Amino acid sequence: xxxxxxxxxxxxxxxGSLDAEGPAKSPVEKAWAFVRRYPVVAVTCLVLLATLVxxxxxxxxxxxxxxSAYAAVIVVVRSAGMVRSLREGRWGIDLLALxxxxxxxxVGEYLAALVVILMLTGGESLENFAQGCAARELRSLLDRxxxxxxxxxxxxVLEDTPIxxxxxxxxxxxxxxxxxxxxxxxxxxxxxxxxSSLTGESLPVERSxxxxxxxxxxxxxxAIRMRAAATAADSQYSRIIALVEEAxxxxxxxVRLADRYAVxxxxxxxxxxxxxxxxxxxxxxxxxxxxxxxxCPLLIAAPVAFLAGTSxxxxxxxxxxxxxxxxxxxxxxxxVFDKTGTLTSGRPVLDEIRVAPGQGEALGNQRILQLAASxxxxxxxxxxxxxxxxxxxxxxxxLPVQQATESATHxxxxxxxxxxxxxxxxxxxxxxxxxxxxxxVHGGQLAVHVAVDGQYAGALVMKDPLRRNAVDTLARLRSxxxxxxxxxxGDAHATAAHIAEEAGIGRVQAECLPEDKVNxxxxxxxxxxxxxxxxxxxxxxxxxxxxxxAMGAKGATAASESADVVVMLDDVSKVAQAVAIGKxxxxxxxxxxxxxxxxxxxxxxxxxxxFIPAVAGALLQELVDLATILNGLRALHGADWKPGTDLKPxxxxxxxxxx
Numbered sequence: 001x002x003x004x005x006x007x008x009x010x011x012x013x014x015x016g017s018l019d020a021e022g023p024a025k026s027p028v029e030k031a032w033a034f035v036r037r038y039p040v041v042a043v044t045c046l047v048l049l050a051t052l053v054x055x056x057x058x059x060x061x062x063x064x065x066x067x068s069a070y071a072a073v074i075v076v077v078r079s080a081g082m083v084r085s086l087r088e089g090r091w092g093i094d095l096l097a098l099x100x101x102x103x104x105x106x107v108g109e110y111l112a113a114l115v116v117i118l119m120l121t122g123g124e125s126l127e128n129f130a131q132g133c134a135a136r137e138l139r140s141l142l143d144r145x146x147x148x149x150x151x152x153x154x155x156x157v158l159e160d161t162p163i164x165x166x167x168x169x170x171x172x173x174x175x176x177x178x179x180x181x182x183x184x185x186x187x188x189x190x191x192x193x194x195x196s197s198l199t200g201e202s203l204p205v206e207r208s209x210x211x212x213x214x215x216x217x218x219x220x221x222x223a224i225r226m227r228a229a230a231t232a233a234d235s236q237y238s239r240i241i242a243l244v245e246e247a248x249x250x251x252x253x254x255v256r257l258a259d260r261y262a263v264x265x266x267x268x269x270x271x272x273x274x275x276x277x278x279x280x281x282x283x284x285x286x287x288x289x290x291x292x293x294x295x296c297p298l299l300i301a302a303p304v305a306f307l308a309g310t311s312x313x314x315x316x317x318x319x320x321x322x323x324x325x326x327x328x329x330x331x332x333x334x335x336v337f338d339k340t341g342t343l344t345s346g347r348p349v350l351d352e353i354r355v356a357p358g359q360g361e362a363l364g365n366q367r368i369l370q371l372a373a374s375x376x377x378x379x380x381x382x383x384x385x386x387x388x389x390x391x392x393x394x395x396x397x398x399l400p401v402q403q404a405t406e407s408a409t410h411x412x413x414x415x416x417x418x419x420x421x422x423x424x425x426x427x428x429x430x431x432x433x434x435x436x437x438x439x440x441v442h443g444g445q446l447a448v449h450v451a452v453d454g455q456y457a458g459a460l461v462m463k464d465p466l467r468r469n470a471v472d473t474l475a476r477l478r479s480x481x482x483x484x485x486x487x488x489x490g491d492a493h494a495t496a497a498h499i500a501e502e503a504g505i506g507r508v509q510a511e512c513l514p515e516d517k518v519n520x521x522x523x524x525x526x527x528x529x530x531x532x533x534x535x536x537x538x539x540x541x542x543x544x545x546x547x548x549x550a551m552g553a554k555g556a557t558a559a560s561e562s563a564d565v566v567v568m569l570d571d572v573s574k575v576a577q578a579v580a581i582g583k584x585x586x587x588x589x590x591x592x593x594x595x596x597x598x599x600x601x602x603x604x605x606x607x608x609x610x611f612i613p614a615v616a617g618a619l620l621q622e623l624v625d626l627a628t629i630l631n632g633l634r635a636l637h638g639a640d641w642k643p644g645t646d647l648k649p650x651x652x653x654x655x656x657x658x659x
Contacts, residue, residue, distance in 0.1 A: 040074075040121045048114045067110035074117050075102050096266045096293065103287035109614035112291050146215070146232070149181040150174070152225075163232045170228045180217045183235040184226040185210060190410070192220035192381065204383065206425070221380035261593060269293035269604065276608035285610055291617040292603035302589040308634070309585030317569040318578050325564040328547045329582025333526040335474075335482045335575070336541075338533030339489035339499055342551050342572060343470050346534075348383060348446065348462040350390035354439050359455035368457050370396040372450045375414035375421040378404035383448055384412075386462055387423075411449075422451040429456065442494065466502045469573045474504050476576035480583060484526045488517050488541070517541035532575050538562075549575055592631045599624045 035042040047070050054063045075098050082095060097120045104113040151161040152171040166172070166182050174180055180193070191207045195217045204220070207213060213226055215235035232238055273289035306323035313320050320326060337343050353365045360368060373391030376384040377398060391398065404414035411424010413432065422432045426449055430436040433451030439459035441447050447459040474485060486507040487500040496510035509520055518540050521529055531538075531545035539562040542548030550563035551572070567574040603620055606612055612620065 038121070041118070044070075044074075044114065044118050044121055048118060051111065051114060064108065064110055067114055068105050068108075071101050071105045071110065071113040071117060075105070078120075096262070096269055096290070099270075100287070100290040100293070103283075103290050104614055107284045107287045107614070109287060109291070112287075112614040112617065116291065146179050146181040149228075166228050166232060168228050168230060172226050172228055173223060174219045174226060175223050176219060176221045178219050180213050180215050180219065180226070181235075182215050182228050182232050183230045184213050184228045186213055187225040187227055188222075191222070191224045194218040194220070204381070261597070265293075265597060268601075272604050272608060276610075279608075280610060282610075284614070285608070288610070288612055288614050288617055289604050289607045291614050292607045292612060292620060293600055302593065305585055305589035305592055305631075305634075308588075309581055313578060313581050316574065316577060316581075317567065317571070318574050318581070319566040319568060320578070320581075321564050321566070325547055326582045326585045328528045329530070329565075329579050330586040332482050332528050332530050332547065332579055332582075334484040334486065334524055334528075335477050335530045335532065336486045336488050336521060336524070336545070337503075337505065338531075338538050339487060339491050339496060340464060341534045342532050343487070343499055343503055344464045344466055346464065348386045348464050350386065350393075351445060351461045351463040351465075354447075354459045354461060356435065356437055356456050356458045358435060359452055360458040363452060363457055366394065366396060368450055368452070369394060369460065370399060371416050371419060371421045371452055371457075372423045372448070372460060374399040374401055374416040375404065375412050375423045377401065378414060379406055379412040379423070381411070381424070383446070383462060387448060387460060390460070420453050423448060425449065442498070466499055467572050469571070470503050473573045473576045476573070477579060480576065480579050482530070482579060484524075486524075488512060488520060488531075490517075514538075514540045518544045521545050530575070530579070532572070549578065588631065588634050595627060595631055596624055599627065 047066065051063050051067050054060075054066070078098055082098065097116060100116050101113045101120075104110070104116065146163050148160045149163055149166050149170075150158045150173040151166065152173060153159045158173055161170075163181055171187065172181065172184065186207050186209055189209055191213070193205050193207060193213065195205045195214065205217075212229070215232070215238070269290065273286045273293065276289050277283060277286040303323065306326050309326050310320045310323070320329075340346050350369075353369060355361055355363075355365060355368065363371075369387075369391050373388045373396065376387045378401065388398070399417040402415040402418070404412060406412045407424070407428055411422065411428040414421050414423075422429050426436070426438060426447070429449040429451045433454055433456045435456040436449075436451075437456060439447040439449065439461065441461060445461050445463045447461055449459050450457045477485070484507075485505045486509065487496055487503075487505045488509050489496050490512050491510060493508070493510035496508050499505075500508045509516075512520065517538070521531055521541050521544055528546035530547045530549055531541050532549045532551065533542055534551040538550070542550055542564075543562040547565060548563035549565040549567060551567050551570070565578055567578070603612065603617065603624070607617055
């Protein structure tokens with residue numbers, strides 16, 4: 001049977017794992033967690049409940065004192081934060097709410113004050129709740145970072161040394177499936193490494209003695225020796241972590257949707273309330289108008305719509321970590337894609353079989369593939385599974401193997417159904433066969449050579465193909481207003497240009513390091529910018545983009561933790577669906593806001609005449625809130641799309657260009 005690689009562990013320079021989730025919480029624990037997370041909402045509910053109980057007992061004076069004192073505390077505490085915001089030039093919707101609370105307390109309408117407080121704090125809690133658990137930006141990267149290295153001591157004895165104590169010149173051993181702990185020089189004859197998380201190249205990378213190894217690469221099936229060339233802090237993996245931190249901290253804040261309507265609504269409400277007071281001569285009239293003018297539609301409408309939008313997205317396998325991301329998705333102008341694992345499947349497949357004259361022609365395509373796949377059962381090379389899958393897809397049964405010997409990282413020799421078979425790299429097959437010919441491959445292709453009974457038979461050409469729904473997804477994005485597209489990858493330019501042409505992407509930037517990707521995205525003029533990628537190498541640029549979208553289905557947790565949106569399914573069409581959900585959610589939120597404002601204006605006009613008491617006004621305002629909530633919940637539906645359906649005509653993409 002084919003050998004399987006052991007899962008990496010946290011020690012010995014390999015990746016760690018995230019903490020396991022704890023046991024399910026009881027209702028009491030959930031309630032206590034809610035109180036700790038939203039203490040003001042909980043206390044407001046408690047005070048409101050106590051007020052209603054005391055009123056039933058006829059203790060009106062105690063009710064007045066309790067409610068008024070609590071409202072006064074809220075006004076004082078919130079005023080400090082409001083003043084800081086005003087000094088920073090941020091005019092929010094708190095001013096009108098605080099004036100409504102203060103005015104109702106001043107005229108003795110304490111129940112109305114409590115209702116306004118509940119709406120103020122409850123709306124913010126809804127918005128905060130919708131953001132989910134997005135506070136662990138860097139945890140995945142830090143957990144995966146190597147903690148120890150196997151350093152050779154006296155007498156070639158291995159010592160597990162903390163990664164921070166590794167110095168340039170130290171000789172290290174990297175075991176199979178472990179992460180390379182620091183940048184260094186390869187001392188072994190050869191090594192097969194998975195650098196996909198660093199460079200985006202899905203095919204295995206072969207290194208020979210003296211070549212540079214990058215920290216964060218995953219070693220193959222054979223242990224290797226290396227000489228450290230840098231400390232952990234100066235190595236590639238640590239630089240990626242630093243880039244993520246820097247990009248996350250430098251991301252500009254986005255103004256809340258409701259705040260944009262705060263100034264005109266506040267000025268209009270104050271003008272109407274002041275006019276009512278002036279014409280009637282009663283300060284109570286001022287409070288009555290402000291109560292129905294309390295910006296509950298602004299406080300509630302957008303959070304409810306955004307909560308509904310994020311819920312709908314989650315049901316479709318799209319995790320949107322914060323509500324502001326929905327606004328950015330709705331306004332997106334540019335979509336930037338990584339190649340490997342994003343636009344492509346990330347797993348090589350058989351592209352073609354090159355048959356050599358003589359032995360290859362005598363055997364034929366199917367026999368060559370069958371023999372190669374049978375021998376590859378005993379290979380630990382990462383391409384072995386792809387060869388076996390190709391044989392199964394062709395309905396070819398695997399032949400019995402009498403004996404097999406693997407040359408680590410080079411290939412395998414086997415006797416299959418009585419025939420001698422050699423499968424692997426050119427060097428191995430050339431040395432064990434006659435008539436060898438080097439197979440010409442294009443960008444993104446890799447040849448697996450095959451010899452049978454000592455004669456060269458041909459090559460299996462592998463490639464990482466474009467996802468079948470990638471073209472439809474890009475067309476859908478263009479129909480949604482995302483007119484500019486770009487391919488940004490660490491892969492070779494020839495491969496990147498070919499994939500971009502197939503997908504219909506306008507611009508290409510290839511052979512990029514993580515720093516290059518961050519700089520390129522920062523320089524894009526058409527914003528907001530969506531960046532779609534996976535792997536550790538994409539983590540910094542996902543954090544730097546206006547919206548980072550991680551294809552997290554294959555466990556690319558570093559990218560997932562750095563992103564604003566995580567696609568939990570291995571389906572790139574979910575990117576277009578996320579944009580569609582963002583557009584619909586914002587549209588629903590705006591309708592809710594304008595509906596709430598319109599109803600509030602009608603109530604304010606009536607309150608100016610004195611026909612709506614403050615408590616009744618607060619209750620009527622609750623009906624306005626209910627209308628905005630019900631409308632906001634419409635974001636739970638719609639924005640559904642499957643690749644290849646309901647596409648609007650889109651302009652043809654521009655030819656792929658570099659830069």
